[in-house]
Amino acid sequence: MAIGPEVPSEREAAVKHLLRRAARRRRPSQVFSDVPHGRDTDANREFASHREPNGAVWFFLFLPAFVIAYAICVKMGVL
Numbered sequence: 001m002a003i004g005p006e007v008p009s010e011r012e013a014a015v016k017h018l019l020r021r022a023a024r025r026r027r028p029s030q031v032f033s034d035v036p037h038g039r040d041t042d043a044n045r046e047f048a049s050h051r052e053p054n055g056a057v058w059f060f061l062f063l064p065a066f067v068i069a070y071a072i073c074v075k076m077g078v079l
Contacts, residue, residue, distance in 0.1 A: 008016070073079045 070079070
């Protein structure tokens with residue numbers, strides 16, 4: 001039985017050294033995403049005027065088509 005402090009073995013010293021090196025290793029402060037919209041900081045970009053300038057055109061173009069498809073489905077008794 002040892003009375004004084006134990007002397008670490010070479011393996012323990014090597015493990016402690018590796019753990020200290022791993023703890024000192026710094027991570028990058030900012031990770032950049034490969035997704036382009038992930039870097040956009042504009043919270044209202046989906047409501048920006050340049051996003052869908054022809055949104056009304058699409059709406060009024062496809063609204064009658066869906067109304068006609070709905071009427072046909074109702075007439076056939078599907079809905």
